[in-house]
Amino acid sequence: MDNIHSFGAMISRELLPGLLPDEKAKGVSFGFQVVGDIAVLSLPPELHDLRFHLAREVLSRHRNIRTVASRAQIPRGDLRVADIEVLAGGGTTTVCREYGFSYRLDIKETFFSPRLASERCRVWMQVKPLEEVIVPFAGVGPFVIPPASRGAIVTAVEKNPAACRFLWENAILNNVWQRVVIHEGDIREILPGLPAKFDRAIVPAPYGYDQVLFSLLPHVREGAMVHFYTFKRASQVPALTKEYEDAGLQVRLVRRCGYVAPGVARYVFDMLKQKSRSSPRQ
Secondary structure, three states, X not given: OOOOOOEOOOOHHHHOEOOEOXXXXXXXXXXXXXXXXXXXXXXXXXXXXXHHHHHHHHHHHOOOOOEEEEEOOOOOOOOXXXXXXXXXXXXXXXXXXXXXXXXXXXXXXXXXXXXXXXXXXXXXXXXXXXXXXXXXXXXXXXXXXXXXXXXOEEEXXXXXHHHHHHHHHHHHHOOOHHHEEEEEOOHHHHHHHOOOOEEEEEXXXXXXXXXXXXXXXXXXXXXXXXXXXXXXXXXXXXXXXXXXXXXXXXXXXXXXXXXXXXXXEEEEEEEEEOOOOOOOOO
């Protein structure tokens, strides 16, 4: 899976002795996610004042790391841009490699989650040649490029202008530009102008954007597969499953794709559109 899956939660305990009282150091840890050659730290509040020291330590111990930054919040909203602070090194643009594909991006301007790599692979391995696929919230292309490489025609919709620029670069970089159509704008405004009925929808919806599923349903064929991502507590999943089934979707798979906050996880619903049925949410 190339260079993006290191997660350094355990090395933190080696760095803390002498920086914090022993009793406090034992109960504190921090992690970092590697995106290309950038380490993005996740620090608890008690380590905030030590962030520059810890960043220099991470940089000195990992030769594959060029920049160390911290993320102050989980990316939310349709642009999904996080508050990034560079702590050591320099430069926030990098190239991530995932299952043989390359993605150029800027962590300050775009969203990219290395933790979804295996999930993305699971989905794009199902794509067949000549499928018409739609990917709203396309970002820099990790849900777009692989399906296009399998011979699908992929319509990508993304509101973030910076992400659209990187998405086009990545389509060229991975030699799939002939099979990728990019629309810059809000998916809800773009949808009415799209002529196709799609064979598959891959929908990595941002937090709070569940409504877009019901806007998409009239634009996918009966028998089409919908891969829909949402953020929920486990207790909410049964009711959500029933809601989707009532909307004319056959839920084939529900899978947790990692926690994003205490008790809150990203879930994917793989669903087959059975028949047209109006939804009270449309």
